[in-house]
Amino acid sequence: MPAVQDTIDRVRKIDVDQYKYGFQTEIAMDKAPKGLSEDIIRFISAKKDEPSWMLEWRLEAYRRWLTLDEPTWARVHYPKIDFQDIYFYAAPKSTPGPTSLSDVDPELLKVYEKLGIPLREQEILAGVQKTDASELEEVSDNVYKSGRVAVDAVFDSVSVVTTFKKELAQAGVIFCSISEAIREHPELVKKYLGSVVPTSDNYYATLNSAVFTDGSFVFVPKGVRCPMELSTYFRMNEKNTGQFERTLIIAEEGAYVSYLEGCTAPQRDENQLHAAVVELVALDDAEIKYSTVQNWYPGDAEGKGGIYNFVTKRGDCRGDRSKISWTQVETGSAITWKYPSCILRGDDSQGEFYSIAVSNGYQQVDSGTKMIHLGKNTSSRIISKGIAAGFSQNTYRGQVSAHRKATNARNFTNCDSLLIGDQCGAHTVPYMEAKNSTAQFEHEATTSKISEDQKFYVMQRGIPEEEAIALIVNGFVKDVIQQLPMEFAVEAQKLIGISLEGSVG
Amino acid sequence: MNMHAQPQRTPAETALIDAFGDRLSLLPGDGAVMLKRDDAIETIKHGLPTRRVESWHYTDLRRLLNTVPDFDPAAMAKAIAPIVDGSTVVSILNGKSDAKVPVLEGVSFQRLSEKLVDGSAAPGLDPYGSDDAIGALNTAFVADGYFVDIADGVELEKPVELQNLQAGGQTHVRLTVRVGAGAKAVIVERQTGDGAALGSSVSQIVLDEGAEVTWLIVQEQPETATHLAQFKAHIGKNAKLTLFVMNAGGKLVRQEIMVRTTGEGADFKLRGINLLAGDTHTDVTMVLDHAVPHTTSTEIVRNVVTGKARGVFQGRINVHQYAQKTNAKMACNTLLLSDDGEFSTKPELEIFADDVICGHGATVTEIDHNHLFYLMARGVDEKSARGLLVKAFVAEVIEELDDEAIVEALEARLDGWFAAHG
Numbered sequence: 052m053p054a055v056q057d058t059i060d061r062v063r064k065i066d067v068d069q070y071k072y073g074f075q076t077e078i079a080m081d082k083a084p085k086g087l088s089e090d091i092i093r094f095i096s097a098k099k100d101e102p103s104w105m106l107e108w109r110l111e112a113y114r115r116w117l118t119l120d121e122p123t124w125a126r127v128h129y130p131k132i133d134f135q136d137i138y139f140y141a142a143p144k145s146t147p148g149p150t151s152l153s154d155v156d157p158e159l160l161k162v163y164e165k166l167g168i169p170l171r172e173q174e175i176l177a178g179v180q181k182t183d184a185s186e187l188e189e190v191s192d193n194v195y196k197s198g199r200v201a202v203d204a205v206f207d208s209v210s211v212v213t214t215f216k217k218e219l220a221q222a223g224v225i226f227c228s229i230s231e232a233i234r235e236h237p238e239l240v241k242k243y244l245g246s247v248v249p250t251s252d253n254y255y256a257t258l259n260s261a262v263f264t265d266g267s268f269v270f271v272p273k274g275v276r277c278p279m280e281l282s283t284y285f286r287m288n289e290k291n292t293g294q295f296e297r298t299l300i301i302a303e304e305g306a307y308v309s310y311l312e313g314c315t316a317p318q319r320d321e322n323q324l325h326a327a328v329v330e331l332v333a334l335d336d337a338e339i340k341y342s343t344v345q346n347w348y349p350g351d352a353e354g355k356g357g358i359y360n361f362v363t364k365r366g367d368c369r370g371d372r373s374k375i376s377w378t379q380v381e382t383g384s385a386i387t388w389k390y391p392s393c394i395l396r397g398d399d400s401q402g403e404f405y406s407i408a409v410s411n412g413y414q415q416v417d418s419g420t421k422m423i424h425l426g427k428n429t430s431s432r433i434i435s436k437g438i439a440a441g442f443s444q445n446t447y448r449g450q451v452s453a454h455r456k457a458t459n460a461r462n463f464t465n466c467d468s469l470l471i472g473d474q475c476g477a478h479t480v481p482y483m484e485a486k487n488s489t490a491q492f493e494h495e496a497t498t499s500k501i502s503e504d505q506k507f508y509v510m511q512r513g514i515p516e517e518e519a520i521a522l523i524v525n526g527f528v529k530d531v532i533q534q535l536p537m538e539f540a541v542e543a544q545k546l547i548g549i550s551l552e553g554s555v556g
Numbered sequence: 557m558n559m560h561a562q563p564q565r566t567p568a569e570t571a572l573i574d575a576f577g578d579r580l581s582l583l584p585g586d587g588a589v590m591l592k593r594d595d596a597i598e599t600i601k602h603g604l605p606t607r608r609v610e611s612w613h614y615t616d617l618r619r620l621l622n623t624v625p626d627f628d629p630a631a632m633a634k635a636i637a638p639i640v641d642g643s644t645v646v647s648i649l650n651g652k653s654d655a656k657v658p659v660l661e662g663v664s665f666q667r668l669s670e671k672l673v674d675g676s677a678a679p680g681l682d683p684y685g686s687d688d689a690i691g692a693l694n695t696a697f698v699a700d701g702y703f704v705d706i707a708d709g710v711e712l713e714k715p716v717e718l719q720n721l722q723a724g725g726q727t728h729v730r731l732t733v734r735v736g737a738g739a740k741a742v743i744v745e746r747q748t749g750d751g752a753a754l755g756s757s758v759s760q761i762v763l764d765e766g767a768e769v770t771w772l773i774v775q776e777q778p779e780t781a782t783h784l785a786q787f788k789a790h791i792g793k794n795a796k797l798t799l800f801v802m803n804a805g806g807k808l809v810r811q812e813i814m815v816r817t818t819g820e821g822a823d824f825k826l827r828g829i830n831l832l833a834g835d836t837h838t839d840v841t842m843v844l845d846h847a848v849p850h851t852t853s854t855e856i857v858r859n860v861v862t863g864k865a866r867g868v869f870q871g872r873i874n875v876h877q878y879a880q881k882t883n884a885k886m887a888c889n890t891l892l893l894s895d896d897g898e899f900s901t902k903p904e905l906e907i908f909a910d911d912v913i914c915g916h917g918a919t920v921t922e923i924d925h926n927h928l929f930y931l932m933a934r935g936v937d938e939k940s941a942r943g944l945l946v947k948a949f950v951a952e953v954i955e956e957l958d959d960e961a962i963v964e965a966l967e968a969r970l971d972g973w974f975a976a977h978g
Contacts, residue, residue: 107600123608124608173716251838263615282851302658443677455896468905468907470907471910471912472881472909473877473878473908473909473910474877475908475910476906476907476908477905477907478902478906478907479902479903479905479916480902480903480904481902481903481918482613482900482902483901483902483918483920484893484898484899484900484901485890485898485899485920486898486899487892488892488893488894488895488897488922489922490892490920490921491920491921492904492918492919492920492921493917493918493919494916494917494918494919495915495916495917495918
């Protein structure tokens with residue numbers, strides 16, 4: 052059946068011509084020359100004051116990248132990217148250590164203001180160094196009351212500031228930009244960087260390994276429950292730049308961390324490239340929750356401009372009983388090519404993937420997940436909801452595989468798609484690979500097969516079936532999305548209300 | 557940036573290209589047919605598909621096809637009894653049709669070799685795309701087969717059985733069937749033999765308005781044979797096609813199914829059983845195009861994997877932009893019974909119309925312990941209980957066929973397989 056009016060209205064509200072974050076800011080920038088070469092990589096490495104092993108690592112990745120072909124299997128079409136026409140490094144010119152709000156580049160402040168981040172937080176975001184300890188407490192107290200979130204703000208190629216570092220350090224948590232981590236904690240970076248997504252992984256990950264400029268680094272030591280939400284806010288501002296961020300999150304034995312990521316970019320006629328790599332490592336009994344609200348500029352109503360988003364995200368449940376959960380709300384980007392995955396290596400480890408992808412205009416989304424079951428008694432769950440409107444193409448592509456030794460691997464996958472109008476397309480491409488007879492995989496792309504018990508429970512209270520299903524599924528997703536901080540949750544909340552009515556496979 | 561050189565040809569690729577040169581003078585066809593053969597061998601020269609080709613993701617033909625036998629003119633295959641008594645039998649022995657075609661009222665049989673020579677078979681020889689390795693292989697080498705025409709309104713009481721029997725070497729055959737408006741028929745396609753052959757077989761059927769056809773593919777090649785097959789159908793207005801595929805043999809098997817609804821009210825049903833044993837590889841790949849509004853389809857594929865067998869099911873349903881009110885459902889269920897077996901499935905939906913109902917489901921699991929317990933608690937020993945449950949799992953699909961003689965015949969094949977592999 053076709054989509055219901057309520058759903059159409061809600062999707063319309065987040066259509067491409069309604070993009071609110073498309074403004075651009077004039078800020079004095081420090082840029083590397085255009086193009087890509089070993090010299091540019093040396094330039095980036097030098098700018099970041101990196102040790103020589105890091106430079107070698109980058110160069111090795113770059114040499115490998117030269118031998119790779121651009122992948123073509125995804126259901127996305129775009130003109131060939133000219134990598135020599137991109138600035139690989141652009142950073143706001145820094146004035147050393149602003150000590151009060153008035154010292155910070157007012158333009159930078161305005162950016163955060165426009166992005167709707169509250170003043171208190173804005174003060175923190177802009178990198179005001181509080182010298183008085185009591186004052187610091189006061190600030191954190193206030194923020195605490197309004198829901199505490201530590202933020203790493205990445206502006207084009209660099210991390211502008213990371214908040215709450217001191218307080219996190221008291222708990223033993225390291226939260227800083229990856230550039231800082233390379234300098235301050237080389238032993239950790241050396242041990243984990245590239246251990247989940249190796250430099251040889253794929254075309255875009257290899258490119259990222261060569262040229263990544265910034266991103267966040269999180270280390271939660273053994274037994275620590277991270278005292279607050281951590282988040283990174285990515286903003287692309289400069290024209291013709293590519294953003295290549297690298298995020299590395301490590302949760303040691305029994306640790307827990309919830310991390311959120313948000314991103315926006317100005318409205319431009321040219322396409323901009325964003326190729327990120329995110330690596331998560333969870334050791335025994337650790338849990339990492341990673342949420343994304345992806346809202347890069349999607350291009351205009353005619354399909355002009357927008358971000359090419361080619362992202363490699365992978366979590367490694369390295370330890371027994373570890374858990375990694377991905378939640379993503381995808382509304383932006385002209386092209387999305389993104390498959391947050393879980394390698395379930397540890398016994399009894401768990402992987403989860405919840406996704407809502409809405410495409411409008413001429414957006415193309417090819418997104419999904421991979422659940423690679425390697426350990427014993429591992430389980431994974433995939434819930435994906437794709438909504439296509441306008442002239443967009445929305446593809447779910449997911450892989451579930453059980454290795455020969457993965458006894459009792461368990462997977463449940465459910466993906467629904469909804470089409471609004473007859474000029475768009477919705478596609479489902481699940482790959483299921485079982486090499487162990489005790490594996491139990493279920494994939495369904497219909498709305499009628501939610502747990503009969505749950506459905507019965509709701510329906511016998513007089514709620515019609517369609518509503519009952521919507522209630523159950525929405526409740527399920529909501530659980531995760533409600534944990535997003537306010538500024539991210541707004542977008543997500545709008546989508547949650549979208550009814551399942553009219554879903555096709 | 558692209559520094560990849562053209563990879564070296566594998567021995568199998570070289571053997572195929574050489575064989576084409578050697579066979580050329582023996583291949584029937586007029587100018588148009590020979591041109592299509594030349595184009596087809598060019599496709600093979602570009603290399604057999606690897607897993608980087610999406611439609612061959614789980615069957616890396618380049619790696620899996622490691623030997624290509626020579627053509628064997630001395631091979632002698634024997635005709636076999638049809639699975640349903642009283643069927644009209646047409647045989648192709650070692651890739652050659654019988655000069656004496658049967659006489660059946662309302663049905664005409666023609667040898668494909670004659671239609672290749674006069675060029676009338678040329679239009680049907682085009683592969684459907686650059687990744688159509690089976691179509692290309694067949695077009696390059698096809699020497700014979702049958703062309704069957706069932707006249708409008710003819711209702712056949714007994715099945716027509718088309719046998720493709722090999723005794724080693726290479727065989728490349730093609731079966732083309734047209735079913736006239738309002739005609740009804742049951743067609744059995746037997747694919748078997750006793751040699752270590754490499755065979756390609758392409759079946760094509762067109763159903764005119766209101767035609768109703770049940771087509772059974774019974775593939776029981778020996779565990780030494782490579783069988784590359786294609787089934788292509790166009791289903792016209794209000795026509796109904798039920799395709800039943802049973803794969804129970806072969807060392808390397810790929811059965812492609814390409815179906816297109818071309819008229820409103822068309823209905824397609826696929827029922828498949830893959831019984832996999834030994835160290836074999838079996839791939840069933842379906843592409844179903846709902847190209848016009850108001851058409852329906854259901855697909856159920858059941859797989860049983862034992863030994864070191866590897867199984868693949870890829871099913872793609874394309875709903876075209878104007879194909880509103882399409883109703884399509886697909887299910888693929890697999891019982892994985894051995895530790896060394898594996899099964900990969902990729903059920904795809906590509907939907908461009910917004911007022912449709914499409915769904916797919918896929919499961920992979922072992923035998924339900926509760927079911928086993930239930931039977932064993934009633935005194936059935938474990939082996940028999942397992943046997944019962946596995947048989948019930950696949951027999952369910954057969955029983956839907958609704959024609960007693962056929963159901964019995966297929967269940968007999970099923971029992972034969974279980975006796976040999978259970």
